Amino acid sequence: MLATVIGFLYQFADTFAFLILSSVGLAIIFGMMGVINLAHGEFIMCGAYVTVLTARAGLPLPLAMVLGALTAGIIGMLIEYFVIRRLYTRLFDSIVATWAISLIATQGMLIVVGPSIEGLKTPFGSFDLAGLSFSWYRILLPVIALLILGGIYWLFMKTPFGVRARATIQNPSMARALGVDTDRVYALTFGLGAALAGLTGALYAPTMTTVPTMGSAFIVQSFVTVVVGGADVLLGAAPAAAVLAFIQSVLTASYGQLIGQVGLLLTVIVVVRVLPKGISGWMLRGSN
Amino acid sequence: MKTRKAAVGIAAIAAAIVGITTPAIGADPVKIGLLEDQSGNFAIAVIPKIQATQLAVEEINAKGGILGRPIKLIHYDTQSDNTRFQEFARRLIQRDKVDVIFGAFSSASREAIRPIMDRYKQLYFYNNQYEGGVCDSNVFVTGAVPEQQFSTLIPWMMEKYGKKVYTIAADYNFGQISAEWVRNIVKEKGGTMVGEEFIPLSVSQFSQTIQNIQKAKPDVLVTLLVGANQASFYEQQASASLNIPMASSVNVGQAYEHKRFKAPALKDMYVTANYIEEIDSPASNDFKKRFHAKFPDAPYINQEAANAYNVVYLYKMAVEKAGSADMKKVRKALESGDICTDGPSGKVCIDPKSHHQSHTIYLVHVKADHSVEIPKVWNDIKPYWLGSVGCDLSKKDDTSQYTPSSPPKK
CATH class of the missing domain: 3.40.50.2300 (Response regulator)
Structure with missing residues (x-):
């Protein structure tokens, strides 16, 4: 019994962390800025590659992870400047453009770095409990996921940058009239989204195979979480991930991985049908 | 200026076309189509296959080709995507009119193109280990089976x-x-x-x-x-x-x-x-030396590289035995029972009944430091299962895949 409860909690936290971390970058770029970023997975891949390569070159792992996130952020800002900036009002064009960026990044990485690089070892080892053994690092991931969510909330709700960013996204011309440098805010916000995606790649790099297509492992979960989270991404991400993680881990534990995936996607269909504005839209239903 | 540039361009294209259609040796080339995943989910395991195929083709061409004809290799990147496999299989058959097709990694992609091979009676070699059971007149398999x-x-x-x-x-x-x-x-x-x-x-x-x-x-x-x-x-x-x-x-x-x-x-x-790079035998070491001479940056020479390499030589032998690249004659030659090659892992032969290949099987043990030892070797294991349940392609045509729970109907 104890083993079942502990095992379930661990699985739930693990899936929760994966959903949150998959979606944090996209929550900002797609959820807030409205850019359907099909290159999200490639920002994750970029963060992972930089982390693995610099860590193997001798940089301590936490620093390598920060560097991975920063690199993805800087590349994100460059892409925003050269491509995305022209497409804010052209939704479908931005889909095609980000898809192209995704293909170029995956294929470019394959040609330049090769089909795979040697990975890292997962840090911190494991511990035994109730006849099962668990990885410490995977206990840490949900904690980091929650800290990142808290950090984003603080940044957008409590800082001058956050106020400007929200103003720019709600009404760009009014924000400009009030003296906000909206171009800069867009670039920084997009860069932040890309950096968070890079951080996700960095955090999962020691637990996965580092290959050019690794971003695709995150892309479904990321869109699913943001869509289920709904209208207010800052509010919606955590409950959305909690609901989805609960359903997926219950089903995976009882019926295996396939049914877990099926359950995840069915839940999304039901939520989108019943709550078109997502979980956060339902939470805020009285407010406007 | 502009017209001159265009003229140079056209001349270059024309030269390229001529270069393709008039081979160095003068004879019509034997055209081999290759469908392999150079990108996507399976690229890691497949890139060594492509390299091994290129190596074998280069070696054979350097020694005068097949029946005095050079080999022309036409490779499409199937991107680990089954629909690409079907698209490029049709292109190889209909537009390029190849004499034989090699390739595919996943069984899903092999099953995606097998009906196309059967419809056009196209000679096809699946050069990969798999779950076994394909009893198909048009298909030969050089990978290991269960x-x-x-x-x-x-x-x-x-x-x-x-x-x-x-x-x-x-x-x-x-x-x-x-x-x-x-x-x-x-x-x-x-x-x-x-x-x-x-x-x-x-x-x-x-x-x-x-x-x-x-x-x-x-x-x-x-x-x-x-x-x-x-x-x-x-x-x-x-x-x-x-x-x-x-x-x-x-x-x-x-x-x-x-x-x-x-x-x-x-x-x-x-x-x-049936092969890994760590196998230390004269045949394997010689293969590795030639492989690394052509591809100095190759990260690893895997089992499928050996299978892909052997295919080219087995096909060469069969064409030479048939005296022509005509697909029916080549198939007949492959079913003669004496098509064998000395590959990187030793001698391998095509089994006429099942169209599969014999293998030397190495038990590979990965140790804690990831070094490898080989505690046991099984020499020359025949692909006996299909034959034992009643698949005999040398006598009766078929296009099915059988499993232990759905064997051929007696």
Whole structure:
């Protein structure tokens, strides 16, 4: 019994962390800025590659992870400047453009770095409990996921940058009239989204195979979480991930991985049908 | 200025076309179509196959080609995508009019193009290890099959580690049918299956699977995982200290996980492979030397590279025996029973009944530091299963894939 409860909690936290971390970058770029970023997975891949390569070159792992996130952020800002900036009002064009960026990044990485690089070892080892053994690092991931969510909330709700960013996204011309440098805010916000995606790649790099297509492992979960989270991404991400993680881990534990995936996607269909504005839209239903 | 540039361009294109259509030796080339995943989920394991094919073609061309005709290799990148396979298979047959087609990695892509090969009666070599059972007049297989990989591996593992077996397998025809073979052999040898899970190819997070395995407490874990996503299992099971000996027909020999992961993620992994780079024999060392001379940056020479390399030589022998690249005559020659080649892992021969190939099977053990030892070698194992259940392509045409639970109707 104890083993079942502990095992379930661990699985739930693990899936929760994966959903949150998959979606944090996209929550900002797609959820807030409205850019359907099909290159999200490639920002994750970029963060992972930089982390693995610099860590193997001798940089301590936490620093390598920060560097991975920063690199993805800087590349994100460059892409925003050269491509995305022209497409804010052209939704479908931005889909095609980000898809192209995704293909170029995956294929470019394959040609330049090769089909795979040697990975890292997962840090911190494991511990035994109730006849099962668990990885410490995977206990840490949900904690980091929650800290990142808290950090984003603080940044957008409590800082001058956050106020400007929200103003720019709600009404760009009014924000400009009030003296906000909206171009800069867009670039920084997009860069932040890309950096968070890079951080996700960095955090999962020691637990996965580092290959050019690794971003695709995150892309479904990321869109699913943001869509289920709904209208207010800052509010919606955590409950959305909690609901989805609960359903997926219950089903995976009882019926295996396939049914877990099926359950995840069915839940999304039901939520989108019943709550078109997502979980956060339902939470805020009285407010406007 | 502009017109001059255009003229130069046209001349260059014309020269290129002429260059293609008039081969150096003067004779019409033998056209070999190659469908391999140079990108996508399977690229890691497939790139060495493409290189090995190119190496064999280059060697044969340097020695005067086949029947004095040079080989022209036409390769399309199928991108680990089954619809690309169908598209390019049709293009090779209809537009390029190739004499033979080689390639495919996953069984899903082979099954996607097999009906096309059958419709056009196109001679096709599947140069990859797989779940066995394809009894098809137009198809020849040079990879290893379950009677070569599982009938050796599973009893050996059960004897060494114990009789409780757990299988995790990729959820498509390869994993499903391979798992059926494992299940049958375990039962036959008096063991028990304590668990079985099929995992979609897109899955990269395995903590629930790892927990299920821990609860079932198997003595042997059979891992039939395929592709880059599923390879994440090994690091994740090591970080959770699963510590159960693993057995596989696909790992190490295809995507060289023991080189790509930090030790000890693959500690005590046992694989039956018909070739890996670490095999230290004169034939293997000679092959490695030639391979590295042509591809100095190649990260690893895997089992499928040996299979892809052998195909080119087997095809050459068959065409020479037939005296022509005519597909019917070549097929007849391949069914003669004496088409053999001395490849990187020793002598291999085509079996006329099943169109499959004999193999020397090496039991590969990955140690804690990820160095490799070979505790056992099974010499010259015939692909006997299809023949034993009644597939005889030298007598009766067929286009089916059989499994232990659905053998040919008598």
